[in-house]
Amino acid sequence: MTALAELLATHTVRVVLLGAALLGAISGMLGAFAVLRRQSLLGDALAHAALPGVCLGFMLAGARDLGSIMAGAFFTGALAALVMMLITRATRLKADAALGIVLSVFFAVGVVLLTHLQAQGGAASAGLAGFLFGQAAAILARDLWILGGVGLVALLLVLAFWKEFKLVSFDAGFARAQGFPVTALEVALTVMVALAIVAGLQLAGVVLMVALLVAPAAAARQWTRSLGGMVAVSAGIGAASGAVGALISASARGLATGPVVVLVATGVVLVSFLVAPERGLVPQALAARRARSRISAARVLAAMQDLAAAHDDAAYKAERGMIGVALGAAPPADRLASLEREGLIRPVQHPPETTPHWELTRAGRAAERPGPEGRIDPGPATPEEGG
Amino acid sequence: MAAFLSSIPAMILTTGILVGLSAALLGSFLVLRGNAMLTDAISHSIVFGIILVWLLTRQLAGPVQLLGAAATGVLTVFLSEALARSRLVRMDTAIGLVFPALFSAGVLLISIHARDVHIHAESVLLGEIGFVWMNTVTLLGLPVPVAVVTLGAVFLVNLVFVLAFWKELKLASFDPGLAAALGLAPVALHYALLTLTSVTAVAAFDAVGAILFIAFVIVPPATAYLLTERLWLMVVLAMLLSVAACIAGYVLAVLWNVSIGGMMASMTGLWFALALVLAPRRGLVAQALRGRGERLDHDCRALVAHLFTHHDRPEMDEENTLRALTDHLGWAEPRARAAVLRALDRALIERRGAQLALRPKGMAEAEAIFGRMAPSRLAAADENRGL
Numbered sequence: 115m116t117a118l119a120e121l122l123a124t125h126t127v128r129v130v131l132l133g134a135a136l137l138g139a140i141s142g143m144l145g146a147f148a149v150l151r152r153q154s155l156l157g158d159a160l161a162h163a164a165l166p167g168v169c170l171g172f173m174l175a176g177a178r179d180l181g182s183i184m185a186g187a188f189f190t191g192a193l194a195a196l197v198m199m200l201i202t203r204a205t206r207l208k209a210d211a212a213l214g215i216v217l218s219v220f221f222a223v224g225v226v227l228l229t230h231l232q233a234q235g236g237a238a239s240a241g242l243a244g245f246l247f248g249q250a251a252a253i254l255a256r257d258l259w260i261l262g263g264v265g266l267v268a269l270l271l272v273l274a275f276w277k278e279f280k281l282v283s284f285d286a287g288f289a290r291a292q293g294f295p296v297t298a299l300e301v302a303l304t305v306m307v308a309l310a311i312v313a314g315l316q317l318a319g320v321v322l323m324v325a326l327l328v329a330p331a332a333a334a335r336q337w338t339r340s341l342g343g344m345v346a347v348s349a350g351i352g353a354a355s356g357a358v359g360a361l362i363s364a365s366a367r368g369l370a371t372g373p374v375v376v377l378v379a380t381g382v383v384l385v386s387f388l389v390a391p392e393r394g395l396v397p398q399a400l401a402a403r404r405a406r407s408r409i410s411a412a413r414v415l416a417a418m419q420d421l422a423a424a425h426d427d428a429a430y431k432a433e434r435g436m437i438g439v440a441l442g443a444a445p446p447a448d449r450l451a452s453l454e455r456e457g458l459i460r461p462v463q464h465p466p467e468t469t470p471h472w473e474l475t476r477a478g479r480a481a482e483r484p485g486p487e488g489r490i491d492p493g494p495a496t497p498e499e500g501g
Numbered sequence: 502m503a504a505f506l507s508s509i510p511a512m513i514l515t516t517g518i519l520v521g522l523s524a525a526l527l528g529s530f531l532v533l534r535g536n537a538m539l540t541d542a543i544s545h546s547i548v549f550g551i552i553l554v555w556l557l558t559r560q561l562a563g564p565v566q567l568l569g570a571a572a573t574g575v576l577t578v579f580l581s582e583a584l585a586r587s588r589l590v591r592m593d594t595a596i597g598l599v600f601p602a603l604f605s606a607g608v609l610l611i612s613i614h615a616r617d618v619h620i621h622a623e624s625v626l627l628g629e630i631g632f633v634w635m636n637t638v639t640l641l642g643l644p645v646p647v648a649v650v651t652l653g654a655v656f657l658v659n660l661v662f663v664l665a666f667w668k669e670l671k672l673a674s675f676d677p678g679l680a681a682a683l684g685l686a687p688v689a690l691h692y693a694l695l696t697l698t699s700v701t702a703v704a705a706f707d708a709v710g711a712i713l714f715i716a717f718v719i720v721p722p723a724t725a726y727l728l729t730e731r732l733w734l735m736v737v738l739a740m741l742l743s744v745a746a747c748i749a750g751y752v753l754a755v756l757w758n759v760s761i762g763g764m765m766a767s768m769t770g771l772w773f774a775l776a777l778v779l780a781p782r783r784g785l786v787a788q789a790l791r792g793r794g795e796r797l798d799h800d801c802r803a804l805v806a807h808l809f810t811h812h813d814r815p816e817m818d819e820e821n822t823l824r825a826l827t828d829h830l831g832w833a834e835p836r837a838r839a840a841v842l843r844a845l846d847r848a849l850i851e852r853r854g855a856q857l858a859l860r861p862k863g864m865a866e867a868e869a870i871f872g873r874m875a876p877s878r879l880a881a882a883d884e885n886r887g888l
């Protein structure tokens with residue numbers, strides 16, 4: 115614990131932590147829109163396509179200058195998005211092929227430029243490799259201003275066009291019919307995905323950036339049903355994953371930040387998938403079990419009511435096998451027991467037969483027949499994904 | 502033979518060409534099936550498999566290692582599909598969650614064991630095709646690079662698979678529903694294809710790394726797809742393009758002292774860009790020319806219809822002129838002139854002083870458009886029949 119406190123006390127670590135949290139928050143916030151608009155893999159392609167831009171920015175500035183590197187990454191990312199659009203519109207290649215082509219070819223060109231820079235040498239070019247896997251430790255105090263500026267621009271854009279972005283994310287067709295400039299808004303959202311990638315490169319690196327975009331949003335989606343909630347939670351998870359990942363990677367030698375951040379964020383996703391209320395796998399399984407038990411008891415009751423009606427005898431004494439024939443399967447004992455406990459049926463004897471029989475009580479006769487197929491409403495349905 | 506095997510450039514080229522051939526064989530079907538981005542997921546996540554198998558067996562090469570590492574690739578696809586089926590997230594997000602997590606775990610394990618395992622985290626991305634000749638086995642008394650032996654075997658397996666299941670692959674790629682109805686087990690075929698892709702990715706890992714491999718799988722088949730309509734020709738073209746990219750890439754990489762794998766992959770991108778612009782029927786230039794031709798034909802029909810409407814009418818002198826096309830139809834001057842020239846060339850109209858008059862062929866075309874005869878010609882026809 116004291117080691118942690120010592121680590122936190124140093125100025126460098128505080129800068130790295132702050133920067134990592136900031137980057138994670140920006141990526142998480144904008145990633146929410148990418149995930150909702152099914153553009154997760156677009157993020158992957160744009161992130162890989164940022165590599166040649168990083169190298170170009172470095173070449174033009176002649177040093178590791180974050181501003182020009184980010185501008186370069188943004189430029190090639192935007193170019194990649196345009197090329198992708200050209201390929202899908204002008205050829206019969208499917209969107210996934212366009213993504214794969216842009217991702218791999220831009221990355222290949224980036225590798226060529228990277229090796230060219232490394233061959234030329236220079237101490238600073240070594241820092242470029244940090245953009246492959248992320249290197250939060252390289253964040254400098256003056257970088258925080260640039261990152262903060264990008265974050266502020268993104269936040270202001272999201273707030274200013276909240277209604278429009280929301281509509282385009284959930285129902286682009288309706289937005290177009292209402293006269294919103296959908297194409298312009300979609301371009302703006304794609305530009306913002308590119309912005310998030312550019313911002314997060316130092317933290318996660320080009321290869322793993324997609325996870326920083328997708329994982330916080332995927333986790334946040336499980337906890338909330340409103341867009342506002344999702345964007346806020348996603349930003350929070352992104353910030354936390356970024357800070358924790360940066361701390362772990364800074365405290366151990368030779369651990370690249372990107373993979374650590376991604377594993378932290380993936381852990382959050384796993385926990386969310388399992389335990390998030392309503393959507394989580396465990397609560398869903400429990401709810402399904404509850405619903406099954408309710409449905410089954412209700413169907414047993416309905417079968418008995420049907421038998422009574424068919425025999426025109428309200429006090430018809432049904433044998434277990436008889437109920438089974440009416441149900442299509444033998445009724446489980448615990449269902450009969452629970453109906454008994456609720457006072458809807460009661461066990462009776464039907465001499466000369468010795469097997470147990472049941473008949474409807476007054477309450478059971480009066481109980482409303484549960485739906486046309488013997489189903490009762492199993493409670494609110496699981497909400498559908500997205501819109 | 503010995504001279505060929507001991508020549509470093511020959512071995513590097515052979516390795517690259519074998520990667521290209523193996524990848525193009527499978528990639529053709531992946532691109533056609535819309536599964537291109539699964540290659541992205543597979544080629545990233547095998548990094549985890551490679552290091553895991555190394556931790557268990559302390560071996561990096563050999564058939565068991567190949568299959569063991571390849572299993573992670575298939576596992577990624579399986580996990581992504583299972584996650585998408587659970588409806589917690591959509592398929593694109595599922596892919597974006599699973600492979601970065603496995604890739605991160607792989608990269609971290611490599612960093613931790615960096616001293617023992619001879620993989621540098623950076624070469625995970627770039628490959629080390631320049632050093633494949635260093636690691637050899639003795640085959641028939643000759644030292645052969647391990648990568649060449651492995652990739653040669655993988656290429657043969659892929660070739661046998663594609664030839665043996667040609668009909669099934671073709672049908673499953675173009676009509677999965679019919680393939681399933683005919684009992685061709687498209688799911689089994691899907692996983693067989695992805696298993697071979699994983700095996701190829703592992704075999705190619707030393708040479709080109711995890712990401713450049715994607716370029717070899719997707720880009721040459723996508724390029725070939727722009728050039729031909731026939732499946733067998735597409736596969737053959739894809740393989741030829743790969744070979745050409747390897748040779749050109751190697752030459753340029755040596756010339757400029759940059760990454761050989763990166764340059765080879767960049768060249769596949771160059772072929773694609775050339776095909777995108779210049780492909781005989783589907784290229785951008787051909788499309789633009791065809792679009793222009795179609796617009797001209799349409800203008801010609803509009804011109805003929807216009808002349809026909811005012812044929813033998815009082816306003817004929819004023820309407821059936823070049824001037825009326827710009828003044829009344831609102832056509833720009835060059836457009837009107839091009840349409841008139843085209844119609845003159847095709848003998849649809851002729852000049853009579855300032856007037857444009859329909860020739861018999863143009864008259865027939867206009868009558869076909871309107872489905873009736875011109876009044877004057879109708880009267881003449883009636884006369885001929887003696888009415």
